[in-house]
Structures are given as structure tokens and as C-alpha cells.
Amino acid sequence: MTTTLDRLFETLPWGPAPESAAAAQQWLDAHGRRFGMFVGGGWVPGAGGETLVTVNPATTEALATVAQGSAGDVDAAVAAARAALPGWAALTDHARAKHLYALARTVQRNARLLAVLESLDNGKPIRETRDIDVPLVARHFYHHAGWAQLRTSEFPGHEPVGVVAQIVPWNFPLLMVSWKVAPALAAGNTVVLKPAEFTPLTALCFAELAQEAGLPAGVLNVVTGDGRTGALLVEHAGVDKIAFTGSTEVGRIIRRATAGTGKKLTLELGGKSPFIVFEDADLDGVVEGVVDAIWFNQGQVCCAGSRLLVQESVAERLLGKLRARMEKLRVGPPLDKAVDMGAIVAPVQLERIRSLVAKGVEEGSTVWQPSWACPTEGWFYPPTLFTGVAPASTIAQVEIFGPVLVSMTFRTPAEAVALANNTPFGLAASVWSENINLALDVAPKLKAGVVWINATNLFDAAAGFGGYRESGFGREGGREGMYEYLRPAWEHAAKAAASPVAKAPARRAARAAAEAVPAVDRTPKLFIGGKQRRPDGGYSRKVLAPDGALLGEVGEGNRKDLRDAVEAAHAAAGWGRGAGHARAQVLYYVAENLSARAAEFAARIDAMTGVGRRGAAREVEQAVSRLFTYAAWADKWDGAVHQVPIRGVTLAMHEPVGVLGLVAPESPPLLGLVSLVAPAIALGNTTVVIPSSAHPLAATDFYAVLETSDLPAGVVNIVTGDRRALAAVLAEHFDVDGLWFFGSEEDRGAVRGVEEAAAGNMKRTWCSLVARDWGTALQGEGREFLRRATEVKNIWIPYGE
């Protein structure tokens, strides 16, 4: 029956092993290969009439025509989501859980259709969509069915954000849909989703399946289109939150576009993740790790281990093994069940890869590719290894987003960490060593949201995923991922703050002022690096009582003072590496010393604000209590051990954000300041504090308390002056990791500037303009402050001998 069997018997080659595309093609045919938007529970044609064609990257054949979302389409989708919101948010937890569960089951029932459709549209191998993408999608909905069920009990005092705009990339089209949609719906939000222009099909298919599974109309809406549609969505006034996964470049645009709008934002952006190999690693295991790191999904993975850092002593051996392994990789038709790599998503991406590879060659690095050739139909690129790469090489710095690995060597663990962190990105890292001491020593030192030890590219709904630095902010998955789709319920009720300066009867204030002014002239200074310093500019600003009486003069801080303060804060980074217990002791001591001078502080507060002796005394007492609160938390803000489906543990470690800029509210002058400083330093951050511009003497008095409380120099730096102007400088500073700005509606313009400038290095901002009752535990302290002062790093540690 066959004439070739004997030849095949002799040589045993790989043969074709195609997965049938019939069902997916039928689904496309059933829709006439033409798709509108999925809005309000059904298909609607694009309002603008413009269309785009989505293409199979492996064949360059058109798959379908989809609508280019116009302003009218986005309006309609947001309106549908808004209309559906009250009903969806009012559902019981259990009812929402049942919907999420139904989505998980639907994905499983249609697993093969979704896997094939994804492979067709994206070009990734069917093995990956079948074994990785789609199972993770189902897992994500199951996990979040659980969060829906538990939302009220596990997130008390919180409510959904509202209408959420979600923009997902083309590299994991359906998986990213699940990462976005599942937590949003579990929390009670409604969604307008925009899939990537290259890969809209599985999102559309999913929307249809979700509706068939009984998801109420308007809860999930899908608009298609290119970046213009995304921009319309981002700028839409009816959107309460934006969740974006994609390039850092676009993330920056979105950060700027949403600045000052109060829209909640999470960004999951690019990476140039290090893959660190120590000399005692299992090198054969490492080789497979590299395959899973950079030749997974053709290297089009934001967390791809694209920088191979190898200890010098084993570099040659490892590279030899790697080349041998690369020779065995198979690139071919994505629907072939026995290929390792499929096609690159689009010509523009292929062109980017080619030009960066050419750049690497031009800059003197050595390129190596296997001997076999790629198919010439379709957009394929072979696995590629660069050696002789220096940190100064372009290809060592920029995200290539293709199957291109750059390798460098290191001599010591410290050098490995330095090389690993020598990047603006901070998404993921992989550490390979058989020495648990070494691996667990290195992992916390890496600036990355996810660290895999002796593994790579492991994902699970229970473990948060997200980046440090310019890889974005916010987490997806786990408890922390749910918080991204919730907000404190009290904020909704609170009105935007009116003018914060309390008006007190002038007579009483004047008397208080007279009593508070000391007999001997005092010169409050800036507090930088543990030292009292005169302002660089040599100017002072007057501090007035409510009746206009002069209470004193404080330094007018400028950008150089802030520069020095930030440097001092970085020099104090050891604060975060110590034990929580030690930080608690310092906070208690600060409280003790503040309490000892309570009367003096109260008098000063009263003099500045006219709040009255009793009110001022209460503020001091509350500040002491607040210090106690965070002294209490300092050794209790534990991370978690997540249950992920591996033999191992995933440690969600709470790490400090780093250097935090803290812009205190105008009032209350002491309690507002302490309410920001205490949580920040309790968790190990170091700070640059900009106190109330109107009432800064509470802050300058406070540094005297800090000086006597064993607080290491540089942990708290205080720069007085114009809050808004100083905040703008801090927001632009590339070496500030996060910035909190507490103010009132009058600060909205300043906040817009802060959030725009913060896009420069993607620093985490927390800008809160709602009227906040600082004296209450609900609004003035607690877990939200702790979360904002924390980066969660998930460290995956498979084990087993």
C-alpha cells in the first residue's frame, strides 16, 4: 500500500503531523469571514465602515475581515458596559461565581476550536495553544470563579471599579483575554475589551461563547481595531479603569493620556528578562529552560528570558550544548503538532527582529543560527544565539520580541545580579543553581516581579504576574490581581476635598500663634541624609498663622535639594533589607519621642492651623497611634505561599517599592505626613517627603524627633517648599520608584503633571484627591497603604531530588 515505507524505515525522519483546521475554518465561514463588534450581547457592524484583514502568518492568507472600531463603536460599547454595570455588580457573589464557572467550562468544552483558531491567527504552534494557552485560560476562569464567590468576605469594604477598558496584545491573544476579563468580572466590573489588530479572532470567538454560556448582555463587549481604537477607548470619559498589556512605548502613552483623570490603571509592559546560570546548575536542564524561555511562542513573550547570563566557568560548555539543541529545534507550520516554533505574527515584527539582529552583527556580536532553513512561505525566523555581547550592545538593552537570545558572562553572583538589574525593565528573571543558598540569596536581589528558580515561563492564576520598573505596574492573578479591579467603597461616597486649610476664628488662632512662637529665633532646615541642611537656593518661605501672623520661615527646597534627597534615600536602601522587627522598634521609638513632645507639637499645629488646642492635641495623639499601627504592621505584612500546580512553592514576597516620594496633604500637617511616612518606612522603603506647604513647621519639628529615634540617615528626607513644584521634580526623577500625592481637587492640575511625568520611568503613582478623614482607621491607615508601599515578587521554587 505504500512504496515509501521501506525508505522511511531506513531513515526514520519526522513526518507531517497536521492538526485539522476544519472546525476553526467552519467557524470563520459560518460568520462569512467578516466580523463586526460584539457589543451589548450581540454582533453589531462597525459604525465607521473601515475594516482590517487578519492574516494567517504561516501562510499569509487572509483569515477574516474585522471592523476598525470608530468613536461611535467605542461609545456604544462603553454605553453597553455602563448599562450592564448596575445589574452585574448587584449580583450575589455566588451568581457571579456561577457565571465565571460557566466561562471556564465553556473554554474547556471548546478547547480545540480555540486552540486551532489561536494558532491560525497568531502563528504559534498548536502544541502551545493546546497544552499551555487554552488550559491556562480555563484555569484562570476557574480560579476567579473562586474569587467571585469570596469577594464580599475576602475584600470587605471594597466595590468594583466600574466600566473597565482592557487592551490586550497579539502574543497571547486569548490567554491575555482571560487574565483581563476573569478578575474584572469576578470583582463585579463590566468590560470593553480590545484585542490586538493582528489577532482579534479568539477574543471574538470567546465573546460569542461567553454569551452562549449565559453571560448577561453588555457585561463583556469586544471592539476591534488598531491602535486608534485603543486610543479612543483609553480617552473615553465613560471608562473607570484601563488595563493594558503591551509595549512599554504604548504603556507610556496611556499613562500620559490618563494622567489626572482619576482612571485606575494597570500596565503590563515589556521586558528584557535575565536568565542567570551559575556554574553548579544542571546544564542540560538549563538548555531546556532556555528553549522554554526564548523559543517559546517564537520569543514573542514579554517575560522571555532573552538575556542569558552565564558564569564564565561553564559558559563554553553551556553554549556548546545550546547550539546542539538549537540544531534539533523544528520551525514549521504552526498546526503541525511536532514543531517547536511557528511563524512570527506579522511582517512588521519580522522586520524588527531582522533589523535588530543586523544591528547586533553590525555592533560586533557573533550570531549563530542552526544549519536548517525555515519555510519561506509565511513569516518565519530561526532560533538565534548571540555571543560576544556586551551590556553596551543594542541587542542587550532593547526588547527584540523574537527568537533571539543574547548571552553574556559573569564572574561572581554579585556581578550576575548587577548585570541582571542593568536594565530599565523588571518583569521576570530565571535563576539556575543547584545551591539553594545561592538561588534564594539572588532571587530577592533581582528587580523583577517574577523569579523562577530552575524553571522559566511558569504561569498560574494563583500567582500574581507583573513587573517592576518600566515593565509596568499592577499584578494579574492571585489576591493582588483582584485589588486591581476593586476600590475602597468609602471613596465613592466621599466628595472631592474642598480647600483643606481649616478656617478658625482669627482671634483664637492669633493667641495660639503668639504663645507658640519661641523666644529664641529658630531656623528650620531641610532634612537630607540625616543632616539638617540649608536649602540649596538660599531662599526661605514664610509660614503664616491663619490670621496672617508670621510663625517662622522654612527652607524653599529646589530640584538640587530633591536630587540630594533622592541620593540619600538610595544610600539608605539597607533599611529595607533589615528585619521588620528592627524597623518596628524605630517606629515605636519615634512614637515615644513624639509623645514626649506632644504639647509642643500640638501648640505648633494649633498655631499654624487654628484647629484649637484640643483638636491639635488629638492630631498628635493620632499621629502617635498611627506610628504604633505601622510599627505593629512592620513584622506582620507577610507575603504568601501560593498553591500553584507544580511540586514546589511559589513565594509571594513583599518587597519595598524602593525610594518613594511622598507628597503630604496640606492638612492635617502632622498626621497627614506621619500617615504616609510610617507605612512607607515600616515596609522598608526610603522616602523623600514633601510636607504641607502651608503648615510645614510640623514637619521640620518632626525631623528633630526622627534624629533622636535611631532612624538611619536617609530613610526619611524632608524637603519643604512648594508641594506642587517639588512634586513635579520628583515625578520626573528617573531614580524615584514611586510617588504618592495626597491633596484636594485644587491639586488636580498638579496631579496630571505628576502622572504624565511619572511615565518617564513608569514609577508607581498613588494620587488621591478625595476628602479623606485622616483621623479614622478606615480612611487614614491600613492595608491599602501597605499594599501601595509594597511590590509583590513571586518566586517560583520547584523542588524535588
Add this chain to the structure above:
Amino acid sequence: MTTTRDPIRYQRLAPRPASDERLAGGAAPPVRNPGGPLDLDWVLAGRVNRSAAERRAETLPKRRTVKKEWQAAWLLRAITLIDLTTLAGDDTEGNVRRLCAKARRPVRADLLEALGASALPIHCAAACVYHAFVPAAVAELAGSGIPVAAVSAGFPAGLNPLPERIAEVRASVAAGAGEIDIVITRGHVLGGRWQALYDEIRAFREACGEAHLKAILGTGELATLTNVARASRVAMLAGADFIKTSTGKEAVNATLPVGLVMARAIRDYQERTGVAVGFKPAGGIRTAKGALDWMILMKEELGDAWLAPALFRLGASGLLTDIERQLEHFATGRYSAAYRHPMV
């Protein structure tokens, strides 16, 4: 925006290297492994991350598959890799003779014809029996070119006094066994007595003379994959022509992670010495799919040379029937039944 996309053809950057050297296929027997001095540094450098090894072993059969004619060809080849085995307490010369007959003619002639494979040299790689049945097997296989493999040296525990075990090896060779499967003292591995292990295998190698030595590591009793890696290295240094996973009598027999570790040890040894050592998983390989997974492992981790009986064997008994059923399915399009194929 209506997008039309033109295919891009890219230029190859790397020069194409000369085609890689292939070791000889099945026909010519490979150079025997002479072994070498015990290099403990190299032995102890064998270090395996279990999770990484398991992940590779788990995904490998999902990354590769063969279908249709390719699968049929692979399955026919699989038959030629089988050490058709009977190692039961109630073995007699009668069932051993049946086994040997099956090893000579493993597939129904009409089925081979239907496959267009009548001209192919389809027979099992060896018949594997206890020492007591070597003469009967040798007689039954006379003229076939199929060697008899004897499990000697106190199989399966291997805890008899060493002189007795050596004597048994010599006796098996004298009785005509072309291949000797010995089982190592697992206690030497667990106790880190690498020199004792090396000496023991060296002694067996010497006793084998011209017969090929297969060293069974009893991996199910070695506790860790790192022990498997180290025992593999010692066995190869001691001159084993093959390293073999299991006796088939341990609670856990041939598993892909263990096979992966042993294959990588073979690769390392070849890189060091230039000598290709064979590999034999045994125990628990019962399905055609399972056999293909092992072959995929060989092709991916070691290369095509390890798809030939000179360097790769599958120790099995029931496996053959499942392969026959799959071949009949391929030939006829109908699912087969065991009774349609001649039994052992």
C-alpha cells in the same frame, strides 16, 4: 485600515555548517566501550535537577509525534529494537522456544505484505532469558543472527556473592549468550561506594569476554535522578556496552525522566571519550505509543544512531502485540484485536 501583507524572505545570517556526523546505523556493530579509569570528579559532577528533567520528559512526547506512514515505519523499526523477554519464575524451555520463534517472525507475513514491508529485515533485536534457558534459546535462534541475551549475575537482586555472579556470567557466555544483562549492587550507589561499583562492573565486563555487557542500574531503587546519573557514569567508565534502566522487577521501572538522565550521561560520555554507549529501557513498556516516546527521546537527546539495535533496545514482552495491533490498524483502517496476532 485594510492590510495586505507581502511575505518577507529573509537572508540567512549564519553560514550553514557541514551536515553533522552521523554514527553508523544498525548494521555495523559499534566499537565496544573499553571503559576507562574511575574519574570520581566526573562521576560526582553528574547533577540532575529533578523538576527540570521531569518537565523535559513530560513535554518531549508532546513536542514530537509521528503519524501515518511515518508512524508505521517507526513501529516496524521499534520491533527490531525489542529485546523480547521472558523472565518469569515459571519459565520453561517450552515457552522460551515460543518466545524465540516470535522473535524471528514477530509480525504476521500477510500483514507485512499489506504494509509493503515484506522485504524489510523485521525481527527482534534479541531474546532475553534466564541463564538456565540460554541453551534452548541458542538452539531455537540458530542461524537467525538474533543473539540470546542472558540475565546473569544473580538477577534480579544481584546480591549473590560476587564470585558466584561472575561465574554465572562466564557460564552464560559459555552457553552461547551473546549479550549479558547484569544488575548492579544498588547498595553501592546508595552508599556512595563508587569504587566498589566500578570494580564490580569491571569484573563482569571481563567475564563477558566477547559478549556485550548491559548494566542494569535498577533505577527504581536508586532514590534520586542524581544517583542515576552518577551510576550511569560509573557503569560506562567500567566498560558497560549498554546501560539499562531496570530489571522489570522493581516497583518502578523504566520512566522517561530516568531515561532522559541516562541518555544525557551517554551523551556526556561520548563527548569525553568518543565512545557511543547503548541504552536499554526495560520494564513497563507495553504500548506502541510508549515505544515511540522512547524512540523520540533517543532521536532528540542522542541522535539517529540510537534508533538502531546496536545502540538502543527496548526490554519488553507484551509490547510487541500492541505494535502488531497498531500496524494492522494502519494497514486496514480497522482497529485490531490481540488474538489476531500470534502469541509468544
